Amino acid sequence: MPSQRADARRNYTRLLAVAEQEIAAHGADASLEQIGRIAGVGSATVRRHFPSRHALLDAVFHGLIETLAARARDLSDAPDARAALLEWLTALNGYVATMRGLAIALTRDCAAEPTEAHEHCASARLTEAGEPLVRRAAEDGAVAPDVTISDLLALITGIALATEHHPDPAADANRLLGLVLAGVSPGR
Known part of the structure; x- marks a missing residue:
């Protein structure tokens, strides 16, 4: 991750934090789109960091x-x-x-x-x-x-x-x- 731009690192960190909360609330089937929305990023950003x-x-x-x-x-x-x-x-x-x-x-x-x-x-x-x-x-x-x-x-x-x-x-x-x-x- 050190070679990533600062905004990409922030997005990654934010996505992980939101994903942890959403998985805790909704299980492993938590919506990737919802995770992106809460994190304030688009689905392309979610997929760039987490392709699956x-x-x-x-x-x-x-x-x-x-x-x-x-x-x-x-x-x-x-x-x-x-x-x-x-x-x-x-x-x-x-x-x-x-x-x-x-x-x-x-x-x-x-x-x-x-x-x-x-x-x-x-x-x-x-x-x-x-x-x-x-x-x-x-x-x-x-x-x-x-x-x-x-x-x-x-x-x-x-x-x-x-x-x-x-x-x-x-x-x-x-x-x-x-x-x-x-x-x-x-x-x-």
Whole structure:
């Protein structure tokens, strides 16, 4: 993106921000035309930056995944391993519960569609980011030793899919996450 003109970079950034809001509200089928209108750009500008719906979704999800990966890195040296893991899982759960379509992206196998270029694989990237937090929490006795990041990602994905059509999916997902975490934590 550095070789783009300043107005093109602003349009790209604005489109991503609007797309994130629209996907959260309407799911992966959010209208590209509506996203362009809200962002204040024409459909040609939308298509120039994102030639397909998949390209737009990939960019939005990639940004969210990178935000979560960065948060995991920030928390990796936190003094309380349990609190760090809980904070990261809560952030992940919030994104997955409110960003309709992200839960499905987490279930996709990176190699499942060889015709699609995958800049990233959401589940692999989150596994890589969250694994050190789970390992530290297990070492500290905050989660059962046999709990894996894959287990927790699968549970969060299931929670998001189960609550996707609830009136307040984020609140219901957070309540269910609390139940899950109580179940994977040794008795306190």
